[in-house]
Amino acid sequence: MGKIILSNPFPVNTYYGAEYFCDRDDETARLISAIRSGNSTTLLSIRRMGKTGLIQHTLLQLPLGYKGVYVDILETENLNHFLNVLATAIINSVPEKSKLGTKVWNFIKSLRPTISFDSLTGNPQAFFDIKGKEVELSISAVLQFLESQSFKTVIAIDEFQQILKYPEQFTDAWLRSRIQQLKNVVFIFSGSQQHLMTELFTSPQRPFYRSTQIMKLGKLNGEVYGTFIRSLFRRYGKEIDQGLVDEILDWAKTHTFYVQQVCNQVFAASDKKVTHELVKAQLHLLLKEQETMFFTFRNMLTAPQWQLLKAVAHEGIVYQPTAKHFLARHHLNASATVLRSLKTLQEHELVYTDFDDEGRLYYSVYDVFFQRWAEGR
Ligand SMILES: Nc1ncnc2c1ncn2[C@@H]1O[C@H](COP(=O)(O)OP(=O)(O)OP(=O)(O)O)[C@@H](O)[C@H]1O
Ligand SMILES: [Mg+2]
Numbered sequence: 001m002g003k004i005i006l007s008n009p010f011p012v013n014t015y016y017g018a019e020y021f022c023d024r025d026d027e028t029a030r031l032i033s034a035i036r037s038g039n040s041t042t043l044l045s046i047r048r049m050g051k052t053g054l055i056q057h058t059l060l061q062l063p064l065g066y067k068g069v070y071v072d073i074l075e076t077e078n079l080n081h082f083l084n085v086l087a088t089a090i091i092n093s094v095p096e097k098s099k100l101g102t103k104v105w106n107f108i109k110s111l112r113p114t115i116s117f118d119s120l121t122g123n124p125q126a127f128f129d130i131k132g133k134e135v136e137l138s139i140s141a142v143l144q145f146l147e148s149q150s151f152k153t154v155i156a157i158d159e160f161q162q163i164l165k166y167p168e169q170f171t172d173a174w175l176r177s178r179i180q181q182l183k184n185v186v187f188i189f190s191g192s193q194q195h196l197m198t199e200l201f202t203s204p205q206r207p208f209y210r211s212t213q214i215m216k217l218g219k220l221n222g223e224v225y226g227t228f229i230r231s232l233f234r235r236y237g238k239e240i241d242q243g244l245v246d247e248i249l250d251w252a253k254t255h256t257f258y259v260q261q262v263c264n265q266v267f268a269a270s271d272k273k274v275t276h277e278l279v280k281a282q283l284h285l286l287l288k289e290q291e292t293m294f295f296t297f298r299n300m301l302t303a304p305q306w307q308l309l310k311a312v313a314h315e316g317i318v319y320q321p322t323a324k325h326f327l328a329r330h331h332l333n334a335s336a337t338v339l340r341s342l343k344t345l346q347e348h349e350l351v352y353t354d355f356d357d358e359g360r361l362y363y364s365v366y367d368v369f370f371q372r373w374a375e376g377r
Contacts, residue, residue: 045217048257161196
């Protein structure tokens with residue numbers, strides 16, 4: 001990837017290179033160390049923490065002799081589609097005119113796809129129209145081709161939980177058995193639906209159980225992130241005080257996407273010097289912009305569910321949602337109702353559970369903006 005100069009240094013949708021990417025040095029080193037040892041990794045975190053960014057960041061820093069292939073399978077609906085995105089990613093990972101490129105192209109063409117060109121990017125895309133065993137054979141052939149190269153390949157499959165929606169049965173068992181035979185190809189699996197990813201990789205009933213090392217991605221270090229944010233403002237000729245940066249990090253709970261989003265808006269709206277009033281106004285605006293969506297969320301819920309969500313929002317983190325003092329403080333009904341509501345809120349992905357550093361389970365509101373909005377109700 002060539003160097004990209006962004007007009008706003010706080011991207012909120014995708015990875016634009018190391019310059020706009022804060023830290024994750026340890027995580028990158030750990031991924032690379034796993035790759036060097038030939039171990040596949042499953043990268044887990046709650047949504048919008050920076051998994052996809054970390055994968056892109058890592059693939060650009062692979063040691064000599066390694067090639068990275070990134071596939072996002074969110075839009076795939078079956079194994080045929082999976083083959084399409086895999087083959088497409090592979091042909092796009094090497095320049096066509098190079099010696100290796102020719103070899104890769106010739107191989108992919110030998111599988112007889114239709115090649116077309118993306119109307120926006122001009123990048124080639126491979127389409128197959130095959131079924132059943134033939135798809136399996138083609139995917140195996142692609143993996144075998146990579147396996148037999150003089151270089152090593154890292155295949156990162158993002159939104160991997162999507163395979164659970166394929167109509168083909170036992171896709172994970174089949175894929176696991178193929179992958180197990182590879183020595184020259186290492187995988188990184190990730191996905192935004194944490195409960196499904198956890199189920200796929202940590203449930204003993206599942207074929208992928210214990211087949212990869214699990215890596216949990218936590219929040220960025222607040223101090224490091226703060227320094228990074230200030231230096232980006234400065235590089236673009238703007239000034240923001242440490243106190244204001246701390247306020248932003250605190251308000252956005254150091255949750256990467258939300259911090260990026262706030263910084264992006266504050267940066268865009270500010271002149272030379274960022275003021276406290278400006279930050280406050282932007283935070284207010286951010287919530288106002290999304291209010292229609294928040295009303296929709298709220299209308300989905302019954303009164304006890306909404307009551308509970310507000311309570312969790314107010315507390316930030318809740319360890320014991322059925323504890324007497326919690327119920328009393330927020331005027332909540334009996335604990336059985338609370339547990340039932342909690343289950344619904346989790347199913348709607350409005351509330352998530354995670355473990356703190358001491359292994360204690362807690363509940364929190366999933367979307368930071370929604371939390372801040374609900375807190376003010
Ligand atoms: N270390 C970082 N420094 C700066 N920005 C980051 C960093 N990590 C991620 N981001 C940005 O934050 C946003 C969310 O990150 P990303 O999409 O990687 O999260 P994710 O965990 O893959 O989310 P999802 O669970 O929804 O797939 C993106 O715009 C990304 O560029
Ligand atoms: Mg992602």
